[in-house]
Amino acid sequence: MDKVWVIVGGADIGGIIVRQGCDLVSPKYDQRLGYASVVTEIELVGDRLHYEMIEGSGPSDGWISVKLKDKLLAVPALPRDQKLPSGEPVSMTFYAISDVHVEKKKNMEWLERLPKFEKSTVIVAGDVGVNLYHVEQALKIFSQKFDYVFYCYGNHETWAHKTKQDDKFGNYETSDQKMVGLMKLCDDLGVFTTAQLIEGVWVVPVLGWYHTSWDDEPPLQAPPGQKLARDPPSGTKLATDTIACKWECGYSNGSLMLAQHLDEQNEYWGVWPLPEALLENLKSPKGERQPVISFSHFLPRIELMPEKRFLFNPGLNQVVGSAYVRKRVDKLKPDLHIFGHSHFPWDMTLDDGVRYRSWPLGTPAEQARRSHSYPDEQTEQWYPLAVFDSNRDHYPMQPACWFSGMYSRIPRDPHSYAMADYVASSYCPNAPVVPHTIISPGIAIPPTTKAEKERRARYSAISDSSIQKEKDAAASSAAAKI
16 A cells, blocks of 8 residues: 555646657657546556556556655555664563543543553553543553653643542543642652653653634635535634633633643643753754653644635634643644644644644544545554654654645645535635545555455445534534534
């Protein structure tokens, strides 16, 4: 599956030129290879690709150029030729996971089935569970499976409604009181919630909350001369937090004041002021200092979310990120930042030189959709992801990071009115559609082993059903919760 390409050139002219041979003067076919076609690599000679068609339009096989001067015409559909770090024996490996949601029975069973990870540190970037009893059970299991556990709260842990299972933690009437209990729980379990140096690598939590003004991109765009069939619901109407959280400050959910208030949790939990040794370390340039991994539940950069034209609920970008989180990440200048909340696997290095990664377990329905599109064993198991080690090595990108992978095929353009088909069907049926092979080509790639074929078949019905439910919910303006 690692020798598959997507055609990204010729969108406005019907595709790219196909020739019968490798030579640029060999005869060309009358028909072009269509934009968004998916092809298998037979042979790659320099920038010339001999292909065979998987899905799309044009000649069934032939030779194409994968780039013309500085313009890419075809790009790998999945990460290619990435190997695990090598060299001296690894002293410590750092793993990432978020959005475990053990209030869902299948997710708790997933956690209980995890193997023991040797020489390991796990970074759990929020949304472990809703009630403190479940959070306690989950963090205990993580502590059994990993040598060190780092954790920061997500929005689900702050919901103020109680269950009978929470009685052992005393009374809490507000989200603030619940977070006090959560902090004590972590202290009792020996779970790290402050900056620590683990075998030469600093790991630093960044706490906070989202605010709607963080989303500085334009609303969903209709084509010129057209209007949206309806306006997408606002983010705060989509977020269960708006009714489930009870803040003593009285600030409304999604407000800048609430985000600023909860940014102060960094001081309350003891993350800031940063340790003097870390501050001294940050004075040295990357490569000459001890590596830094920071992590947060909420997103520091808008580039870490898909544009509204790719979201079932375009208002979600209003309730995922924080400028306050970004300010603290910018101060740390980490080698790697782990985040959660979006439920989208992600791997992207931005203009600040930071590699940003997200590896959410998510809901069973989301797990089924991933396994259907990328039916390999790792996607089905979805173990916490190895991301870094104490030899200063980053670990490879995974194929299931489909949305961040999409931005290797098309540029980010929030002003574009070309949408995913599932967005257009709800908000603008006449809008041009971005082909599914550009968004996530995995489903177009035939499985190559018996196990992959069986896995795809096993998850097909669940995946299709869950996608239809998302479409129906968006079409009726039902609230999708994160």
